[in-house]
Amino acid sequence: MEQKARSPRITHLSWGSIKVEGQEKPFKDAKLFPGGSREWDWRETGTQHVPGIQPTDVEELLKHGAMEVILSKGMYEQLHVCPEALQMLKERGIITHILQTEEAVRLYNELREKKPVGGLFHTTC
Numbered sequence: 001m002e003q004k005a006r007s008p009r010i011t012h013l014s015w016g017s018i019k020v021e022g023q024e025k026p027f028k029d030a031k032l033f034p035g036g037s038r039e040w041d042w043r044e045t046g047t048q049h050v051p052g053i054q055p056t057d058v059e060e061l062l063k064h065g066a067m068e069v070i071l072s073k074g075m076y077e078q079l080h081v082c083p084e085a086l087q088m089l090k091e092r093g094i095i096t097h098i099l100q101t102e103e104a105v106r107l108y109n110e111l112r113e114k115k116p117v118g119g120l121f122h123t124t125c
Contacts, residue, residue: 004034004065004116005034005035005036005064005065005116006034006035006112006116007032007033007034007035007066007108007112007116007117007118007119008020008021008022008023008032008036008037008112009021009109009112010030010032010105010108010109010121012026013101013102013105013121013123014123015075015123015124016028016123016124017123018030018105018121018123020032020037022036022037023037027039027040027121027123028123028124029041029042029120029121029122029123030119030120030121030123031057031060031061031118031119031120031121032061032108032117032118032119032121033060033061033064033065033066033118033119034064034065034066034116034117034118035064035065036064040057040120040121040122044056045057049074049078049079049080049125050080051080051082051083052079052080052081052082052085053071053079053080053081053082053085053120054082054084054085055082055084055085055088057085057120058071058085058088058089058118058120059088061118061119061120062092062094062118064118065116066094066116066117066118067094067095067115067116067117068094068095068096068097068111068115068116068117068118069089069094069095069096069097069117069118069119069120070096070097070099070104070107070108070111070117070118070119070120071085071096071097071098071099071104071119071120072099072100072101072104072105072119072120072121072122073098073099073100073101073104073122074100074101074122074123074124074125075100075101075102075122075123075124075125076125077100078125079122079125081098101121101122101123104119104121105121108121
């Protein structure tokens with residue numbers, strides 16, 4: 001049976017910082033997916049708190065094989081998710097969770113043990 005790359009564990013979360021296994025430095029915001037992680041730089045896609053997470057923000061997670069996606073809304077739930085991103089995920093049959101960041105981290109670490117999961121994590125507001 002083919003062994004798929006596992007999504008990396010989140011080892012620490014605090015305001016403005018998220019630490020991921022396999023990474024030397026913490027990220028401010030993070031993209032995690034099967035086989036890796038990287039800084040989530042909102043400037044790449046023009047993401048802002050409103051309208052929120054864009055389809056292009058999520059696309060990279062799916063390209064890496066995520067079958068389930070967790071989108072964090074920030075510590076105080078100020079980050080929205082634009083309707084187009086939700087529609088794209090729905091059309092592709094991807095189970096999607098939209099949660100406050102601490103709850104999102106808890107669920108992500110639980111799901112990564114069982115399946116290829118991806119996540120976008122916003123560590124402030």
